[in-house]
Amino acid sequence: MTAPSRPPSDVSAGVGLAGLVGLFAWLAVCRAWPAIAFHLGLATPLEPLSGPTAALAAVLFSGLAMALWSVLVDKVHRRPSTGIDWTRPRPLDEVIDISITKIAGLWATWAVIGFAYCVARWYWQGQYVFAMEVLGAAMLPLFVLSVPYVLWLDRVLVDPRDGAWHFGAMLIGREACDPEQVRIHWRAWAVKGFFCAFMISILPPGWAELTRLDWAEVFASPFAMTHWLTELLFLVDVQIAMVGYLLTCKPLDAQIRSANPHLAGWVAALVCYPPFILMGPGSPLDYHYGTADWSVWLAGWPAPLLWLWGGVLVALTAVYAWATVAFGLRFSNLTWRGTLTNGPYRWTRHPAYLSKNLFWWLSTLPFLVTTHNVNDAVRNTAIMALVSAVYFWRAKTEEAHLLAEDPKYREYHAWMEQAPTLTRALGRLLGAARRRPALQPAE
Template sequence: MLISAKPIPVDGDHVLRGRWADAPIAATVVALAYAQLRHRDISDTELALGLVASVAIVMSAIEYRRANIGVVRPRLNWRDAAARVARNWVEAMLGAIVVVGFWTLVRVEYGRPEFRPLWEALDVSLPVVAPAVLLHAVIAEWRLGRTRDSGTPVLSLLLAGRSGVDVDGLRRTALSLLVRAIFLPLNFCSLVGVLHHFRWYEYDLLTGRYGGAETGVVIYGLLIAAITPGYLFSSRLLATQVKSVDSSPLAWCVTLACYSPFSALIFDRLLDYRARAGGSLTYKSYVDILEYRPGLSALVIFAALMCQLFHYWGEATFGLRSSNLSNRGIIVDGPYRFTKHPVYLSKCVGWFIIYCPVFANDALGVLRSTALLGSVFLIFALRARCEERFLSGDPSYVAYALSMDSKGMFAPLSRRICSLRFSSRLERWRYAQEKHSQR
């Protein structure tokens, strides 16, 4: 899911404005929550749950205010309202059962030691899920009534004898649950791992004893804590419900390739792109070459950290809408005002600074390493292209992407290279769609 630049004359329910401050707010909440919990006798998993809950509560309050400004509370038929509350509660609980059932069925993967925090978190959080969901359903019905119905037809399959099954809605719900089931454990367990590292080396990290690399760990921890709540729930009360999910096999393949366990196979083994110093073949990156030039080395490290901060800003701007392969609204501020893909851009530039070989005692080796690093960039380029094609069905995104052809940071380049313009890609996609529909 991507973003848009203002002004854009599109449906206000799809375009979300005024989110420049969300990333620093989330970082502040994480820092304050950690300061309050750091000395308590709790496990890393419980600490992670505390940070995620803190971010979720604060950002939910902010999103609630944004989503409900100007919304008039409807007059309710209490019998009908009670029935809708019961239905929505059952829908949400069925979704939770499906997600947990997926983790149980795929125990070969989720039974590995690195996913132990997932099961520890379930033991702590499951008792509060049902009452929390019920309270949310009651408040949403009281505040909104039938406004912003999510239309998630989990029950429609069970009630197919009384009414037809919404196949498209059922597929969207199933894919949305699959996204949550796959990416929630990855993010949460990564957060637990970062917290374990941080608690162990807290003094050295906070005093900067380990330098830029460890500062990057802090930024990554803030990032994971900020986006994990987005995978926990969607809410019509906060206008964070899933509007559509990408079903393209290519989009799923290139997205999953960037996450464990596939990233270990593809990035670390197949595309062993990292420049290395030492051994019979020496591939040196900028960081290695400038090791004995403190001033220039600090400048390169600073540039890499700025890339990580830009990455954090891009991810945290989504907040409670964080979700791969999904459209949960088109955000119109933050780093997406400058480029459609700030997360992928910052990742690739940062990796180029850290890993690109600029010197080697083996010319063939440096060419090989550079080509493999380029292959990594190609994967992210494919992710960006798949996201654009998926979101090209949303008029809000189309308006944004077309405006970026002339206003974005890469607009001068796209004016000279036709293939870089979204307008040319949109034309091809629509032509292909028309031909497909005529068959």
């Protein structure tokens, strides 16, 4: 029987690459800012642009590059999946009532999310304070600009009565609404509300480190090289992911089709993020007690082996960042926004989870402990295994969501079951080991 062919990806490789160009161009400008400001005679401090505002501006540069590539090259705005028909815009008076209802639903949604931010104490501590400042500053422009945006978009939408409209209709009470559409709307905005605040909060630290980095530190040792290259790749992941959470709009075909409806999916995801995180210091799945990273345990190894080990860690982090970049404008936890079949998703359905967990195992080596206590070594190893199990659980809940929603994902899943992928190769090796007959004693 002929194996199914790989379905085309909903996101081209060029989108993520465009985002990388925009991100690295801005990073280069920020690092070179002292020289730029000096030659231009600008009355600014002659130091790199390493503050939170510069980190936030990086999202603009990478996001703009990805949006332009999507529209000008991939022409995603013309896809039927956007739900837009640009050829037959309606007169404004035909959609004005629909738009008012939708705006009411959107404004009420943002008000509820804002209230949740106010009452949740963790949003006003530590690095989350920056996120609250950013979202507070964006509040008025967001409310004002939503009016012309909704009026413009509703004129060309095939069906402008989306989840926001149904929520607005429920609040106003003049027209019948679909409760399921309201639930879909709220699941999507719960994802955006939770993860946007988190992502904004983690933008500044990595940006400050990399914009002020002295190149001499990078080449000091295999440990230093590995550390700074992984920091750079984590910066790529965070910046591109932030763009994905922000640009969930239909003209870019990047809208959230649906958020995961399964409670298990939400639990599996939220326990990996603050304030619900189970892997943090002192938490139930903290596997760091008495541990030291690979730079301690392997310090006495020959230099070539250290470079090799560090190279493996960098490669795993690169796969992790690549998995985010491959999403382009569509990265988001707990959502269906199209199906990816290219990049690292050509080789495994969950490259980010696989590479992330392998990195943790190889960088932490939880079975080695500074306490010289066998119980600590066994406990840390077992807990690290439980952490990996959580990510396996996340993967399965995500698959359950996508298999139920997206015919293309079902095709992709079927293709992955037969294609020569990384996970199938590992599965074959494990299966062969289990089936290998035991050695017979010599007669």
